Amino acid sequence: MFLVDWFYGILVTLGLWQKEAKILFLGLDNAGKTTLLHMLKDEKLVQHQPTQFPTSEELCIGKIKFKAFDLGGHQIARRVWKDYYTKVDAVIYLVDSYDKERFPEAKRELDALLSDEALANVPFLILGNKIDIPYAASEDELQYYMGLTNFTSGKGKVNLDDSNIRPLEVFMCSIVRKMGYGEGFTWLSQYIK
Numbered sequence: 001m002f003l004v005d006w007f008y009g010i011l012v013t014l015g016l017w018q019k020e021a022k023i024l025f026l027g028l029d030n031a032g033k034t035t036l037l038h039m040l041k042d043e044k045l046v047q048h049q050p051t052q053f054p055t056s057e058e059l060c061i062g063k064i065k066f067k068a069f070d071l072g073g074h075q076i077a078r079r080v081w082k083d084y085y086t087k088v089d090a091v092i093y094l095v096d097s098y099d100k101e102r103f104p105e106a107k108r109e110l111d112a113l114l115s116d117e118a119l120a121n122v123p124f125l126i127l128g129n130k131i132d133i134p135y136a137a138s139e140d141e142l143q144y145y146m147g148l149t150n151f152t153s154g155k156g157k158v159n160l161d162d163s164n165i166r167p168l169e170v171f172m173c174s175i176v177r178k179m180g181y182g183e184g185f186t187w188l189s190q191y192i193k
């Protein structure tokens, strides 16, 4: 089964097919944003050059727009996506779970996003990518280093009426092995109204 079919399937099942939604892919450079976008697009795994300029890429499935921006030192990109995300429905934040040296940087960027008023209450799916690499961080470790240990909202279905809670969860994945992010998307899709 193709991921794209599977992904369409999720969207249809959840009644999201005709919904207009903007989903942002954010994360430091090298986290895997471009790889994931292309995987969703045509289930192709290709080796990507680091994304240069422009610092954003877009993919549309149905009426849902996926847009990726690179964080981490890219001041221009930051300005661009700040303009863009005035009406964002969800954020997918990718972290390279093998690159532990950059966890503090990844945390700083994530904290900035989480405390940004423009993104208040926007659901966050945090993907700990590259778990196929030996010694990549575990989910517990990633949650700890990202400062999320007591801030995740739960992987089960949460009552959407309880609007004081920002949906936020961590899912570990390997994009190259096509593992883990499906569960993440399924979790996230319940929060896209």
Ligand SMILES: Nc1nc2c(ncn2[C@@H]2O[C@H](COP(=O)(O)OP(=O)(O)OP(=O)(O)O)[C@@H](O)[C@H]2O)c(=O)[nH]1
Pocket: 027, 028, 029, 030, 031, 032, 033, 034, 035, 036, 046, 047, 048, 049, 050, 051, 052, 070, 071, 129, 130, 131, 132, 133, 173, 174, 175, 176, 177
């Ligand atoms: N081992 C492993 N490598 C991965 C995985 N996902 C992506 N990569 C590799 O990580 C590198 C960076 O991936 P990109 O998709 O280019 O990352 P990006 O977030 O778009 O990075 P920039 O465009 O530089 O901001 C590439 O060499 C990918 O092949 C994964 O699940 N496992």
Ligand SMILES: [Mg+2]
Pocket: 033, 034, 035, 048, 050, 051, 070
């Ligand atoms: Mg890229």
